[in-house]
Amino acid sequence: MKKKLSILVIFLAAAAVTEFWFLALPQVSLQDLGVVSDSPDSIERGEYLVVAGGCISCHRGQTKETGDTFAGGLPIETDFGTFYAPNITPDLTTGIGAWNARDFLLALKHGRAPSGSFYYPTFPFRSYAGIEDQDVLDMAAYLMSLEAVYSDVPGPDAPFWLFRSSMAIWNKIANFNSPSFEDFDDELVNRGAYLARNLGHCGECHTPRNSIGIPDYSQEFAGAQIGEEIIEPINREALEEWTTNNFDIFLLLGLKPEGEFVGGDMNEVIEHNTSKLTEGDRDAMAAFFTRHNSD
Ligand code: HEC
């Protein structure tokens, strides 16, 4: 009896530890718990960061009236089901009107909902994890300054076994596979890396993934296939012939060095994101991608 009891105690303790380990909310710093800032500076910085983060590509509304807003509803097809980008306008019932600063940090950097539940990684929070806290808070300030739009977005259409809580395990495995990128000596290249790897989340499409959808950073930017779509490599070998200037023009116009315009989903990235960056940021991204070519 005593033995049975101690086995039970050990089992319960192990279950509690496991549960804590898998489900505990990550720590975000205390000063960030409060209401989202409404300072004009923060809102202005945030507007630019939301552009650099490419948020509109997924979150734009799907009707004529909501097409220029973050009302959501776009179905995103993946190998694991169809996921709908939510309404991220400050509507209280169908959007994120009730969110505080901490909710934004947990969502964008850790893939966790205010309730503690898990987001699916169609939301590129693995890339956004590297965004500086202040940048996330400024994006929050901008989004909360926008007009609330009522738009009810369907929940995901995923296979029955893909529970939200199974993302707890996925997140842990993905964390173990997280790259530890080194800083470059050059500030411009560092800024470019931040724009490409984190805000611009270029690797979400261009880096291959393993069978459970975790990016393989040992082959960063080596190209991938999503469904039927082939996504070209943009690593060192692939861009060998590209000069920094070629890359700059590409980010602005989508025009490749051989004189052809890029197609597919990349058009969206050019139109809504890279063409709207400041010249300095485009130069930085170009410097990052072509840094090997002037070696
Ligand atoms: C590749 C598409 C994609 C991009 C780009 C993207 N998101 Fe999302 N986002 C999603 C999807 C899909 C979800 C919902 C995931 C789920 O259902 O678990 C989501 C969820 C969210 C949520 C949670 C909303 C809620 O109601 O719980 C917030 C906030 C959010 N995104 C903000 C952003 C911001 C800010 C950016 C830009 C920095 C961004 N997203 C870029 C696809 C995207």
Ligand code: HEC
């Ligand atoms: C939503 C997925 C997606 C994202 C995010 C994305 N790309 Fe692409 N990219 C594509 C696709 C698809 C193509 C191929 C388009 C075609 O068929 O013409 C492509 C093509 C390219 C090419 C042309 C390669 C060649 O040799 O022709 C470059 C360069 C490129 N992307 C750079 C980037 C950069 C830089 C970023 C981040 C700012 C980025 N991409 C983010 C999907 C994406």
